[in-house]
Amino acid sequence: MTAPGTAVELSSLDVTSIKADFTILERKIHGKPVVYLDSAASAQKPESVLEAMDTFARTSYANVHRGVYTIAEEATDAYESARRSVARFIGAPDAREVIFTRNATESINLVAFTWGRANLGPGDVVVSTEMEHHANIVPWQMLAAEKGFELRFIPVDADGRLEVANLGRLLDGAKMLTVTHESNVLATINDVPELAAAAHAAGAICLVDACQSVPHMPVDVTDLGADFVVFSGHKMLGPTGIGVLWGRSDLLDAMPPFMGGGEMIADVRLDGFSVNELPWKFEAGTMPIIEAVGLEAAIGVLESYGMDRVRAHEVELNRYALATLGDRFGDKLKIWGPSDAEERGGLASFSFDDIHPHDISQVLDEHGVCVRAGHHCAKPLMRCLGIGATARASWYVYNTTDDIDALADALAATEKFFSI
Amino acid sequence: MTAPGTAVELSSLDVTSIKADFTILERKIHGKPVVYLDSAASAQKPESVLEAMDTFARTSYANVHRGVYTIAEEATDAYESARRSVARFIGAPDAREVIFTRNATESINLVAFTWGRANLGPGDVVVSTEMEHHANIVPWQMLAAEKGFELRFIPVDADGRLEVANLGRLLDGAKMLTVTHESNVLATINDVPELAAAAHAAGAICLVDACQSVPHMPVDVTDLGADFVVFSGHKMLGPTGIGVLWGRSDLLDAMPPFMGGGEMIADVRLDGFSVNELPWKFEAGTMPIIEAVGLEAAIGVLESYGMDRVRAHEVELNRYALATLGDRFGDKLKIWGPSDAEERGGLASFSFDDIHPHDISQVLDEHGVCVRAGHHCAKPLMRCLGIGATARASWYVYNTTDDIDALADALAATEKFFSI
Amino acid sequence: MSRLEDLYKEVILDHYRNPRCRGELPVPPATMAEGFNPLCGDEITVYVEVEDDRLARIRIAGRGCSISSSSASMMAETLEGCSLAEVGERIAMFNTLMSVHEASLDHDGLDADGLPADDGAPMVDDDALGDLVALRGVLRYPRRIKCATLGWTTLTKALAEAN
Amino acid sequence: MSRLEDLYKEVILDHYRNPRCRGELPVPPATMAEGFNPLCGDEITVYVEVEDDRLARIRIAGRGCSISSSSASMMAETLEGCSLAEVGERIAMFNTLMSVHEASLDHDGLDADGLPADDGAPMVDDDALGDLVALRGVLRYPRRIKCATLGWTTLTKALAEAN
Numbered sequence A, B: 001m002t003a004p005g006t007a008v009e010l011s012s013l014d015v016t017s018i019k020a021d022f023t024i025l026e027r028k029i030h031g032k033p034v035v036y037l038d039s040a041a042s043a044q045k046p047e048s049v050l051e052a053m054d055t056f057a058r059t060s061y062a063n064v065h066r067g068v069y070t071i072a073e074e075a076t077d078a079y080e081s082a083r084r085s086v087a088r089f090i091g092a093p094d095a096r097e098v099i100f101t102r103n104a105t106e107s108i109n110l111v112a113f114t115w116g117r118a119n120l121g122p123g124d125v126v127v128s129t130e131m132e133h134h135a136n137i138v139p140w141q142m143l144a145a146e147k148g149f150e151l152r153f154i155p156v157d158a159d160g161r162l163e164v165a166n167l168g169r170l171l172d173g174a175k176m177l178t179v180t181h182e183s184n185v186l187a188t189i190n191d192v193p194e195l196a197a198a199a200h201a202a203g204a205i206c207l208v209d210a211c212q213s214v215p216h217m218p219v220d221v222t223d224l225g226a227d228f229v230v231f232s233g234h235k236m237l238g239p240t241g242i243g244v245l246w247g248r249s250d251l252l253d254a255m256p257p258f259m260g261g262g263e264m265i266a267d268v269r270l271d272g273f274s275v276n277e278l279p280w281k282f283e284a285g286t287m288p289i290i291e292a293v294g295l296e297a298a299i300g301v302l303e304s305y306g307m308d309r310v311r312a313h314e315v316e317l318n319r320y321a322l323a324t325l326g327d328r329f330g331d332k333l334k335i336w337g338p339s340d341a342e343e344r345g346g347l348a349s350f351s352f353d354d355i356h357p358h359d360i361s362q363v364l365d366e367h368g369v370c371v372r373a374g375h376h377c378a379k380p381l382m383r384c385l386g387i388g389a390t391a392r393a394s395w396y397v398y399n400t401t402d403d404i405d406a407l408a409d410a411l412a413a414t415e416k417f418f419s420i
Numbered sequence C, D: 001m002s003r004l005e006d007l008y009k010e011v012i013l014d015h016y017r018n019p020r021c022r023g024e025l026p027v028p029p030a031t032m033a034e035g036f037n038p039l040c041g042d043e044i045t046v047y048v049e050v051e052d053d054r055l056a057r058i059r060i061a062g063r064g065c066s067i068s069s070s071s072a073s074m075m076a077e078t079l080e081g082c083s084l085a086e087v088g089e090r091i092a093m094f095n096t097l098m099s100v101h102e103a104s105l106d107h108d109g110l111d112a113d114g115l116p117a118d119d120g121a122p123m124v125d126d127d128a129l130g131d132l133v134a135l136r137g138v139l140r141y142p143r144r145i146k147c148a149t150l151g152w153t154t155l156t157k158a159l160a161e162a163n
């Protein structure tokens, strides 16, 4: 660990006071202060998010939409207010375009099961990329097996960027381009406005997996030019159990419903049913109500930081991490993805001296340092890179250069341990 | 309101101390103490459930299954421990048969989308009942429209019981009987062991919607003889955002997966994927982790009460409610469903003196009394009964005879208001 | 009970107890539309007969709560015999009055009493509304706004059928 | 570092650095099976050639962490040349040792150190295990048990292919 005071000043966010809002970060692991570097898998929850959920459950909880009594009205208002906050946060033109789901995975499956099932058949093409998370591959594979359309993948180049030279040919005949905004392995930020424009020019619509971008940088769905955008609450300081699908209302209106049940119907007879209007058409059964309240609180916290500053903070950490790890380990440590800190999201997947990522993560844990090891739900990408797994450190609003130093120190200890 | 002291003694549960665990019940509505009689829609959350979630989020939160560091191990243990608790609570032979979902609605849709899609086609028959919640009708209607099988409904008799005289004929050729354990409108408790046996004799499997039973009485899936059982966390003192599907492992093993994404796969290549084992095969993406912890705490609370005593308490309230409302309003107030308190779950849907249920609920709210008004997501049943809506009062562990008295007093005031 | 009486104004209870223009019309020459309130299960059917650009006859069938029944009853009483242009104006005016509904996903603009705040609130002239002004009280009860508008949206559909 | 050294015993690190029986076998006459660890993405391929009811040759390909590699390496070294009956016994014994894995949905039976409690814990004779006993330390790390068993479950599949 570097001596106190050597931490680089990060002017963009007051991390000391932010950190105090996250009780879990006071914890010790094997006697060492926890260094949480796994926010790309899931973020920790600040005080105000936990409090908002707790207070709501203690004062205004009831099932929503179906009651006229005061508490039910309050609960409904809270739930619908969360929807408006999400819409505002991502620049959605209309709150009715915001559908709550369980997680981003369900959001993508919803589109595949409804838009996909209604629009895709033999001869059609869906284009994805080699850097997608399984959540943005498997639903399309399942549907392709059933419907007989073709699935194509934009390749990844040696620097971890999408190889767009042949984009026109790949998009030829495509009805859908489904692409991640930021790779959860490579940290590459894709040029979505350009990709979406190319998709539209080819007559395709564009779904954006914004799981790694919405929590970490300003995202405006209109600026992206996307038709669908998905993300999860738990990666953006919010609770588990809630995710978001944003979609253009004309598309959502034309889609058949997904799951059947309460709330998504206008009428049910023994011989059939008619569908409710947006957004409820896609929200079957009792939704994650308390979680919506928590998500709204998380958005409030992020807005209070300012997403520009969140992004600036992470870029500074990128810069510090690339320099520190490069200086200390040289060629022994390979960080995957673009080499420019500005072009990267706030994470670094690396291979280290032939030590298996699993073993790295295990030894790091002994030092209190939490990193993920594995394929990060991106096995096709792993195969492209010719590796089985990486270790991945990822940072967020509560991380500092001290945390990067702790990572580097623990890596040095790992190297020593396995070379004994 | 009756004078203090006149409340009938309910020996089965210590409601006074139970009630103290639910902060929201200390609230006042329009100056009156809240009388929460809408637990059939959703139950309130006790202290220990809120605390368990909060503490978990403050000490051991991380994404599950994918990390080897200590906090991730703790989170995974907590999540899988919740699964074991659910299995124990419902007598499931094997915890791998317990699948977490968002809610009961998703659980039913999961079965329809996977088992249903793989097993049902033209010429096949699915049998349901006229008293089902939309969640157990619409998924089958959607699938029937796609797959061309026949949907039949067991009728409801004048007392609100299933008319089983022609059951054999209805089940002839059926592959699935899908039936509610307890009607959320009529309070009828169906004889599931008998129905399931009849289904099996006819070569059909049996799905049980246990949304209204698992929270309120001892339920053992093996005793029920069911093949699938579904319920929601939020109705059993647990959080929103989590539901359960229990299924026989041989059926679950044979079923295709539902949603595609992380965790449900064993391997993914660009040209296809292979599926993970049970239960994760059906759990795509980041699950409601914190909610699973809350659900386990809720089960702990219910087990500490004892489900036999919970049931006994509700039967006593049934008896008191039937007597009180009958005495005070006579024929002006019609309670739907069986007239015997022992045969009913803990709720009463009623029609009152031609006053629209919406208006009843609105005036009751003025007295702090929370009841639901509407079709209760059972429009086909409403049509059978020849009505558009009912008002419904439902009770749970925290309700007393005082609450029933408050309901009766508020109903008297409602009558007066609309007859002015 | 002043809150309640604000919602259930006398004129509302009167229309509820004695609904105007109840019944059905033969289709054709009339057209009809059905409306549902998914919240409470209310169903309403509106029959209209247009002659010479006038709403010559209007009948309301189905069941509803006091708010939806009285709103539909007042609507029918007010509009029967009006020119289609006037009908369109009235519908627009009513929609404006209830526009918290149309923006029910965005009703931030309520004041502490739950009534639309002065700034940005829909301004509708009380005189032009007549009896319908009694429905203003519904705005305090956002979930009931769908009750008040059910007849009106169903009328709009029935008129669309007539074209 | 004593916790860590309990997991990463010297013999484990030795097998990791110098894995035995690495390579492939021509199929046929050999049979093979692939195994995945969904947690970390490890892939292993086990090749076996059975002659006269003996596991005549076994080769391991693919990549894995120190635990999965060393476990597979020790497995191959121990089992090559054994009769199928012995192989079956060894697999059963190893599965018992790791049975916290099989009951990974139900590993309540761990003591405070995360090791199986005496009562109800799988009892396997250390002598019979040989080097494999070094893998006992894995039981403290439930998520790593899948690493230790990957080679063994894949071998079982490869042997099933041979039938």
Ligand SMILES: Cc1ncc(COP(=O)(O)O)c(C=O)c1O
Pocket (backbone or CB within 6 Å): A262, A284, A285, A286, A287, B040, B041, B103, B104, B105, B106, B133, B135, B136, B180, B182, B183, B184, B209, B211, B212, B232, B243, B377
């Ligand atoms: C009998 C019954 N089935 C299904 C449901 C649907 O439950 P959920 O909304 O939690 O999916 C409910 C509750 O609304 C119910 O009472």
Ligand SMILES: Cc1ncc(COP(=O)(O)O)c(C=O)c1O
Pocket (backbone or CB within 6 Å): A040, A041, A103, A104, A105, A106, A133, A135, A136, A180, A182, A183, A184, A209, A211, A212, A232, A377, B262, B284, B285, B286, B287
């Ligand atoms: C890029 C990306 N897409 C999709 C997902 C899936 O998100 P979730 O598990 O919340 O559905 C993740 C996170 O794991 C991700 O990083």
